[in-house]
Structures are given as C-alpha cells and as structure tokens.
Amino acid sequence: MKRALPVLALTVAALIPLWRYAPSSGTTETAEAAPSTPTPSASSSSSSSSSSSSGSTTTKTVKGSTVNTSKGAVQVEVTFEGDKISAVRMLRQPNHPQTTAAVPKLISATLEAQSADVDTVSGATITSDGYKESLQAAIDAKGA
Amino acid sequence: MLRVEHVMGFPVSVRIDDGAADPAAAAEEVFAWLREVDARFSPFKPDSEVCRLDRGEVLAEDVSADLSEVLELCEHYRVATRGAFDVRLPGRALDPCAVVKGWSVQRAAELLARAGATRFCVNAGGDVVTAGGPWRVGVRHPEQSDRLCTVLEVTDGAVATSARYERGDHIVDGRTGRPATGLLSMTVVARSLTEADATATAAFAMGAEGIEWAASQDGCEVFAVDAERRVLRTPGLPVAA
Numbered sequence: 059m060k061r062a063l064p065v066l067a068l069t070v071a072a073l074i075p076l077w078r079y080a081p082s083s084g085t086t087e088t089a090e091a092a093p094s095t096p097t098p099s100a101s102s103s104s105s106s107s108s109s110s111s112s113g114s115t116t117t118k119t120v121k122g123s124t125v126n127t128s129k130g131a132v133q134v135e136v137t138f139e140g141d142k143i144s145a146v147r148m149l150r151q152p153n154h155p156q157t158t159a160a161v162p163k164l165i166s167a168t169l170e171a172q173s174a175d176v177d178t179v180s181g182a183t184i185t186s187d188g189y190k191e192s193l194q195a196a197i198d199a200k201g202a
Numbered sequence: 203m204l205r206v207e208h209v210m211g212f213p214v215s216v217r218i219d220d221g222a223a224d225p226a227a228a229a230e231e232v233f234a235w236l237r238e239v240d241a242r243f244s245p246f247k248p249d250s251e252v253c254r255l256d257r258g259e260v261l262a263e264d265v266s267a268d269l270s271e272v273l274e275l276c277e278h279y280r281v282a283t284r285g286a287f288d289v290r291l292p293g294r295a296l297d298p299c300a301v302v303k304g305w306s307v308q309r310a311a312e313l314l315a316r317a318g319a320t321r322f323c324v325n326a327g328g329d330v331v332t333a334g335g336p337w338r339v340g341v342r343h344p345e346q347s348d349r350l351c352t353v354l355e356v357t358d359g360a361v362a363t364s365a366r367y368e369r370g371d372h373i374v375d376g377r378t379g380r381p382a383t384g385l386l387s388m389t390v391v392a393r394s395l396t397e398a399d400a401t402a403t404a405a406f407a408m409g410a411e412g413i414e415w416a417a418s419q420d421g422c423e424v425f426a427v428d429a430e431r432r433v434l435r436t437p438g439l440p441v442a443a
Contacts, residue, residue, distance in 0.1 A: 109340060147234060161418045167433040171349040174442075178215070179350070181328040181342030182365035183303070189213040193340070193348060194325055200217050201204045 115140045124150060205229045209236040210244070210303070212327025213389070216310075216429040219291055220334060221320030221393035224313055227342040230319035232324070239306040243269065245297045256296040274394065276302045279404045280376070283415065288376030301371075304362060304399025307331055311395070328368070331360040331395040342367075344427050350386075352425055355442040360395035364388045364406035375407050384409020384429055391423040391440060398422070 117139050124133040133150040136143055179193045189195050203225035206397045216232050218225040229442050243251045265400045267274070276289045276298050289298045307326040307334045314322050321334030324432065330339050335357035340350040344365055354361060364373060366390070371381030394397035400420050405412030413426040413434050424437040435441075 065218055151349045161414045164413065164417060164424075164437065165437055167284050167435070169343075169351060169427055169431045169433050171343050171346050171351065172353070174338070174350060174353050176338040176350065176353055178217075178325045178330050178337065178341035178351050179328070179340045179342055180325075180354075180361040180363045182329050182368040182387070183212055183327045183329070184368050185327075186208045186211060186213055188368055189208075189327075191347065193342065193350075194213070194215065194328070195366055198204065201217060 117144070121149065203229065205233075207233050209233060210240045210327075214307075215325045215328070216314075217323045218314065219321040219323075220321075222314070222318045224317070225319070228314050228319055231317065233315060235252040236306060236308055236326075238304065243272065243298065243302045243306075244267070244293050245290055245299065246420065252296055252298060257400050272298050272301055272305055275305060275400060279400050282405045282419075283376075283408050283412075285376045286382075286408040286412070288374075289399075291374060291376060291379065301396075301400050303327075303392075304329060304360075304395045304397075304406075307399075308360070308395040312409060326400075329360070329362045330356075332356050333358050337346075340423060341387075341389050351427065352389075352435075353442040354391060355440050356391065359393055360397060360398040361389060361391050362399035362402040363390075363403040363406050373403060373406050375378050375409065382407045382409055385433065386427040388412060388416065388427075389425040390419075391425075392419075393421050410443060 114158070117137065119135060119137045122134045122136065124131050131150050133148070135147045135149050137145040137147075176197070178197060184192055203311070204215065205226075206213055206215045210212070214233070214236060216229045218228060222228040229372070241247065242251050243255075245252050247253065253268060254264070255269070257267055279287045279301070280289070286302075287300070290296055303326065304403035305327060307324060307423040308331060311322070311324055314324070315333060322332065323332045323337050332339070336355050337357070339354045339356050339361050341352045341354065341361075341363060343349040344367055345366070354392040362364060365386060366373070366383075371383070373382045375382045376381065385406055388402050390398045390402040390405070392401065397419075401416050401419050407416055410428055413424060414429065416422055416424045416426070417436050423436045425431055425433070425435045425439055
C-alpha cells in the first residue's frame with residue numbers, strides 16, 4: 059500500500075489542469091493546461107484513510123488532500139483493491155459549469171393563453187385543411 | 203413578397219422582405235425544391251426513393267447523397283434518444299418524414315440566402331426558419347387553436363413544434379411501439395430547422411424525459427408543455443419582450 063499515496067498525489071495532480079482549463083479563455087493558454095507541479099495555494103487538509111480486508115484482496119479507501127484551484131476546492135477519494143484503483147470519487151468539487159450536468163436549470167411556469175401581434179406561428183404540423191382556420195392563415199391573409 | 207402553397211400535405215408560407223433581386227423567382231425555387239423533395243422522399247408515393255429503398259429495389263449503398271444524409275440524421279437521433287425516435291418501426295414502412303421536413307425546409311432557406319434574400323421568414327406547416335430578424339414567432343397554445351402560449355423573438359434561426367393536436371397520435375415512442383403521450387407540446391429553437399425539427403420530434407417521442415434531453419442538446423432552447431399543463435423552458439429561450 060506504499061504506492062497508494064504517490065498514486066493519489068498523481069491522481070490529484072492530473073485533475074488540477076482539468077479544473078484550471080477554461081475552454082472560453084482563448085487559444086493561447088494551452089501551456090496552462092500542461093501538467094505542472096501542483097501548488098495548492100491555501101488550506102490543505104490532512105489525508106486520511108481506512109482499510110478493510112476481505113479474503114485475499116485488501117480494499118482500502120484513501121481521502122486526498124483538499125487542493126484549492128482557481129475554480130474552487132477539489133478533494134478526491136480513491137479506493138484500492140489490492141494494488142489497483144477500483145474507484146475514484148469526488149468529495150469536493152468546484153461549483154463550475156464543467157462540473158455540473160449539461161442540462162440547464164429549467165424554468166417552470168403555468169400554461170397561459172395569450173394573443174399578440176406576431177409575424178408567424180409555430181405549431182404542430184398543420185394539415186392543409188386545418189390551415190384554413192389557423193392563426194397562420196390569418197397572418198398570411200393580412201400580409202398578402 | 204409573400205407566397206403560400208401547399209406541398210407535402212401542409213401549407214408553406216414564404217415571406218421575403220429584403221435582399222433578393224427577384225423575390226418571386228427565389229420563392230419559386232423554394233417551392234420547386236420542396237416539390238422535388240416530396241417526389242423523392244414521400245413514404246406515400248410508391249415510386250419515391252424512400253419507398254424503393256424500403257422495398258429493396260434500391261440498395262442501401264446506392265441511395266442518393268441527399269437520402270443518405272437524411273438517413274444519417276435519423277440514425278443520429280435514434281441513437282441519441284436510445285430508440286425512442288425511430289424511422290424504422292417494426293411492421294411499418296420506412297418513414298423519415300420527421301427529419302425530411304426540417305432538413306428540406308432548412309435547405310430551402312439556404313436557397314433563399316443564395317438568391318440574395320437577407321430578411322425572410324418561411325413557415326412550413328408550423329415549422330419556422332428565419333433570417334435578418336427580429337421576427338416575432340408565436341407558439342400555438344396546445345389546447346386553444348386561436349391562442350398563443352408564448353411569443354419568441356428570433357433573428358436568424360429556426361423554431362419547430364411537435365404536438366398531437368393537429369394530426370393526433372402520429373409520433374410513436376420506438377421503445378414501446380405506442381404513441382407518445384407524455385407531452386402536450388414541445389417547441390425547440392435552434393440555429394437550423396434541421397436541428398430544431400428533429401430535436402422537437404425526437405424529444406416528443408421520448409415523452410416527459412424528452413424535455414431535459416432536448417434542453418441538453420447543443421444550441422437548442424426549449425419550451426415544453428407537459429401532460430399536467432406545466433410549462434418548462436430553458437433560461438436561454440428568446441422570449442419576446
């Protein structure tokens with residue numbers, strides 16, 4: 059298990075460029091995304107670990123230090139089975155678009171009926187028969 | 203200039219306000235293209251390429267570049283919706299209409315742009331593609347045909363709506379083989395009508411979960427009415443002032 063902590067350090071080090079990488083910040087900053095020695099700027103909590111043994115393989119869970127990045131604090135937890143990493147879990151992650159789901163937060167409202175002056179109307183595919191009675195037909199008649 | 207003609211079983215309104223040297227000729231080009239699409243891709247015309255492919259008279263590797271593009275789009279949305287959107291339903295004829303419509307009307311808009319039109323609005327049976335706006339695009343209320351449920355402002359882009367109120371249960375959830383009933387109405391705003399129409403139809407086929415799915419699609423803004431008449435929309439939806 060002596061290998062655990064170096065591996066963990068590398069795991070954290072590998073994540074740092076990821077948080078630092080800002081896709082919108084232009085094209086000349088690729089150097090920043092290159093792996094560099096992590097220099098946590100402020101608080102670093104101490105690592106802690108727990109282990110359990112079942113049969114021949116030992117399962118060990120190690121908590122990494124909290125690393126402050128420009129996007130916020132990052133902390134990972136790595137689970138080892140024997141010498142192999144079996145899981146990596148984010149304990150702390152920055153509240154940043156890269157770490158939230160791609161689905162935007164939807165706005166909820168009640169259905170309301172309204173009338174308004176519009177140029178055109180979007181709706182379910184209308185049949186040629188249905189068109190005669192439609193708002194779009196009225197708009198077209200006005201514009202013709 | 204405004205011209206309305208019925209093609210592919212629905213009305214198409216072409217309005218050209220600016221740019222084209224000969225707006226009437228530009229509009230005629232649009233309708234000629236849409237009539238050609240109808241002849242080539244209609245699943246209701248036995249001699250269309252779609253029907254001949256379905257009957258095995260045209261081999262998959264011999265389809266035209268246009269049909270190949272349409273079928274690739276269909277496959278993209280089938281995979282993206284995990285089978286909810288599927289143009290090859292068991293026991294039914296190949297029916298790529300849902301993608302053909304948006305794709306062909308988007309091409310029509312590109313014809314207008316190439317003819318010099320800078321400000322135009324095409325409405326193909328409820329699917330809208332615009333340029334040179336602002337254009338005020340109303341979204342039909344799902345339960346009251348003479349009312350709107352929101353008004354959008356679109357400059358250069360497309361708006362498509364899928365619902366059951368005009369043609370009944372015509373959209374089937376490919377995962378169950380049954381009509382999709384989870385939504386009353388699904389409207390998508392996107393850069394192109396190809397994306398807006400396919401995304402709206404595919405999301406409608408998925409039902410309620412289609413709202414989040416559509417909202418997560420790149421470049422798509424969503425206005426959806428679920429079966430409980432609740433409106434859910436993305437924050438970036440261009441609602442008119």
